[in-house]
Amino acid sequence: MGRSLLPDERLRRAVHLKNRLIVNLLGEFFGTFVFIFIGLCVSMQYVLGRQALSTFIQVNFGWGLALGFCVYLLTGSSGGHLNPAVSFCFFTLGRLPFHHLVLYTVVQTIGAFLSAFCAYFYYFDQFEKFAGGERSVTGPFATAGAFTSFPDAHVSHVTCFVDQIVGTACLTFFITVFTDKRNKIPSGIVALLVVLFALNLGYPINPARDFGPRLFACLVYGREVFSYSSYYFWIPMVAPFIGGPLGGWLYHIFVGVHIPYDIDDEDRPETAAV
Known part of the structure; x- marks a missing residue:
């Protein structure tokens, strides 16, 4: 008499996906959803x-740990990009086809949007108590900043743009360090870097993380979430796509291309990813 299958193995046999692109897209969608839901x-x-239950640095570490755990979650599928700027970095390095990049960006943004929806209703009663039903972007009862980034009045657009380039470049720089198998470093460690770039804007450095929740916030707070600070919203959507490949290529130019392969290194790249 054969051994009966465990429930998870029966489920695996029933719904296991073999198409790697679909598996990766499903992983990027769900991983981004979990990451942004926890972060939000x-x-x-x-x-x-009212900043009494946690400190600013604890918020930063909370986001960093959420990112790290979700990167590990997707180690066996997509690798855990969770960020269109990271996917774009890998595209420029020849590790991701263009149509995969587009699809990754779409599912990451949808995952971030749905996470904002779920987080809002998870804390709906707290929103009601905080402002008595009022929803505002600015002022003493402002809560829109819980969803997405809004710079202080004294922070210029130039500063915001540079902030997003530098922050994203540092992120992808170390992602390429940790994903270069010759270095043999766990990739999830890079998540802790987000705590270093939070003063100016928080740490969007992720177009999906900023735009998805902002789009949902627009349904709750109105168009001010886009018009705030002379339409600042486009900066965390554009600048990370500059910083993403910048960080990856800086690593390879100054370090990566100079590291020798082992004679029997099975991970030596021979052709571009397909």
């Missing part, structure tokens, strides 16, 4: 708790 809940606890 951390931010909402900070905002709705």
